Amino acid sequence: MVMNISNQTSNAAEDTHYNYLALVFGLLLIVIVICGNVLVCLSVCTEKALKTTTNYFIVSLAVADLLLAVLVLPLYVYTEFLGGVWTLSPVLCDALMTMDVMLCTASIFNLCAISVDRFIAVSIPLHYNRQQVDNRQLFLISTTWIFAFAVASPVIFGLNNVVGRDPTVCKLEDNNYIIYSSVCSFFIPCPIMVVLYCAMFYGLRKWEETRKAKLRCHMSPGPGRKSPCPNLLIDRSPTESKLDNLHLYAQSECPFSKSYVDNGHGIQTVAYPPLKYSNSMEPERKHAKINGRERKAMRVLPVVVGVFLFCWTPFFVVHITRASCETCNIPEPVFSIVTWLGYVNSALNPVIYTIFNTEFRNYFRKVLRLCC
Template identity: 60%
Template sequence: MGNRSAADVGGLLAGRGPGSSGGARAPAGLAEPGAAAALAGGVLLIGTVLAGNSLVCVSVAAERALQTPTNYFVVSLAAADLLLALLVLPLFVYSEVQGGVWLLSPGLCDALMAMDVMLCTASIFNLCAISVDRFVAVALPLRYNRQSGGGRQLLLIGATWLLSAAVAAPVLCGLNDARGRDPAACRLEDRDYVVYSSVCSFFLPCPLMLLLYWATFRGLRRWEAARRAKLQGRAPSGPGPPPPAAGPPPGGVAPPDAVPAEPAQQPHRTRRAKIPGRERKAMRVLPVVVGAFLVCWTPFFVVHITGALCPTCAVPPRLVSAVTWLGYVNSALNPIIYTVFNAEFRTVFRKALRCGCC
């Protein structure tokens, strides 16, 4: 498709349009197989993301059993996917159908870039916030249970969205309005910003998130081992009749100098907080959610930052397009993961679908 400039290889954060293919291309008609496939795939993807994540939000709002601290973050993550399907994917699919040529205004392109960066960053920051919340729940359970009203979770969710907006703000503040900008190419124009946004949105939070999850599940295994040991310690030591109960002395009258015996001193017990079973079940789903996110988005960010750091590296346009689609597919996967791996979500989803069909 011709030589690729640094900005072309860097593309926009979603890797779409001419940023995915280098130089301008002629608009493609729907008669072309690629355009028809992009339209069909885009409509299917948008519909799946909207239906699945709407069902997640409605289920958590309507079912009290799902209103747990972890699921507050699940709703926030679903909200980011819903906004992506409403604000980003339609224009992305439109650009793909047109062969990667941007036919709309540069201002709309900048808004699209900013929303794309913000929502992708919000997704990974929400996963990081979940990892922080779960780590605190396992490492400091007593303090966590005393503050279980949801305030901490709402504060973390608010922080994730504010930080995500801060990462995307430079695009709306004129960073993308470069001199000699090609109006037919919708992309991030500043190579340094490509590196900055990739590091902030992916390469910095991902190792931190994985480290926190490792510490969380290690602590959870220790907690469960201590719980099993405690239950085994309470079990009877062996068969045999119970000791005879104390009764009054013969004759039924106590001696005058008899003093009631003081109850035996109970050994001091360390107070241990319980991690609710529902929370433990929710935590088992999270590795699947995180794993799916990493599988879907790691190829894109590797290709994305490679193009920014190595302008002379040849990155095939089809590879950029493929990893971009793969990243967006992640927005449709989470509701499927909840259905497969979480029995409570599965039950509520079935109930909601039955009510919807009535």
């Protein structure tokens, strides 16, 4: 009898320690997510240099993570603090499940939308608007939220109201819906992101190769002339030099034409724009729109994809396994851990998308100096 009382006391102490640990960690996570994503939104709204099309996608992602920290995480932390017991109304549980599915899906869809936007910027940079949001970006952002709501809406419309529902447990009751939402929220957008990023890296590599070839073309000395490009030095009369130079430009491997002519008042440089009929020059003109800042930003995409997969893959694998395999016994602590890991991604997104950006970093430093 004494031993049983001792064991019960020990178990109660362990439960209390776990509950307070979940409370402290949950509150800390909420503060980090709110502060990080609020800073992202304020920086884009107040800093002129940050008002670019890509950053509006990042603001949409930050809003999803911010709403998750305000509407979902507090109730989830409260439930974890009570040891997983739901003490509130079933209606509030359904609202919580709806917001949870919708905002997590919106966060993932926003990451996918960013990959689509970056792919477009690399593939057709001449037609990509970097200064203001156009219809394509508005369509992507709107579609992200509409699809997220479409995936989550069955819960709020009564899908969770099943016979024999346990009012002390707040969870998704329909296993078929769990499989459906997991496929729509993760197993479809994730491969799309990976494919787009691989295609983007391939495009950037081709851009680098083209740029290096262009530099070698202009700077490497060739036999009998100062440059391997025959149009770089033509010492003739102004009219003849211009006509010959235009002809040589269409046949040259170099995309830009310069001619040095003597008009009687000293040597002058004449530059000729790319010819519209030179189809071989089109890839060069398109890739020339990609600036150094964009190339540096795109190089951090492996970090973005890696962290995203690390945070969300365990949750959705456990989630769909639990729903599709009735004989699989997955302990509750495992499910709790992978759920927390997915929520942690909302705190990491501001770090990933801003720490490598000089303008974001300078704004954060300025805010921290004012606060501290």
